[in-house]
Amino acid sequence: MDKKQPHPLFKLATELGPLMVFFIANAKFHLFVATAAFMVAVVVAMIASYAVTRHVPMMAIVTAVVVLVFGTLTLVLHDETFIKMKPTIVYLLFAGVLGGGLLFGRSFIAVMFDQMFNLTPRGWRMLTMRWAIWFAAMAVLNEIIWRTQSTDFWVAFKAFGMAPLTMLFAVTQMPLIKRYHLEPATLEQSEAEAGDVSKG
Known part of the structure; x- marks a missing residue:
């Protein structure tokens, strides 16, 4: 499938747009309205991403599925616990997939990030391990925040804390x-592209 490279602002809008909708809807109404708006915004963002790039990142797909499942549970059962636990579940899924892959000598970080770079097997292994630990730490942090702080504080943290923290962590991995x-066109690159971390 031919993937078009979107404008960075478009990519940022599809990633942060649903979070802004969630925050604004919660501020104007309440968490249940915000949850419904968030679910719609996530679906719209995925459709827009596919329409422009003919591709939807794996992380976006997984996140959207969990949002829709936990959002539905939140609305049907009228229990905000489910939407608050959504980030925890997503982060634990990512951490589990990355950590489990390493146990079998594979790195799935390239698939998660649409492979924006080429690394040696050792580089993939180290980067994957760091991201697995990061996702696990974020899951713990989300649990602490929603269990000890107000709903409005948690919503603000989700909208303005999680994404910037993750971006900052990504920068520190450069x-x-x-x-x-x-460098391109090497045999070792082919192994790296396949996510093989058992060598090197």
Whole structure:
């Protein structure tokens, strides 16, 4: 499938747009209205992403599925616990997939991030391990926030805390990516592209 490269602002809008909708709807109405709006916004963002790029990132698909499932439970049971636990479930899924892959000598971080770079097997292994730990830590942080703080605080943290923290963490990984970066057209690159971390 031929993937078109979207404008960075479009990519940012599809990733952060649903969070902004969630925050604004919660501020104007309440969490249940915000949950319904969030579900619609996530679906719209996926459709827009596919319409423009003919591709939807794996992370976006997984996140959308969990949002729809837990959002539906929140609305049907009228229990805000489910939507608050959604980030925890998503982060634990990502951490589990990455950590489980490493146990079998595979790195799935390339699939998650649409493989924006080429690394040696050792580089993939280290990057995957760091992201697995990060996702697990974010799951714990989300649990602490929603269980100890108000709903409005949690919504603000979800909208303005989680994404910036994750972006900041991604930036701190650039030295590792540069250190283990591979030049194009090498046999080792082919192994890295396949996510093989059992070598190197």
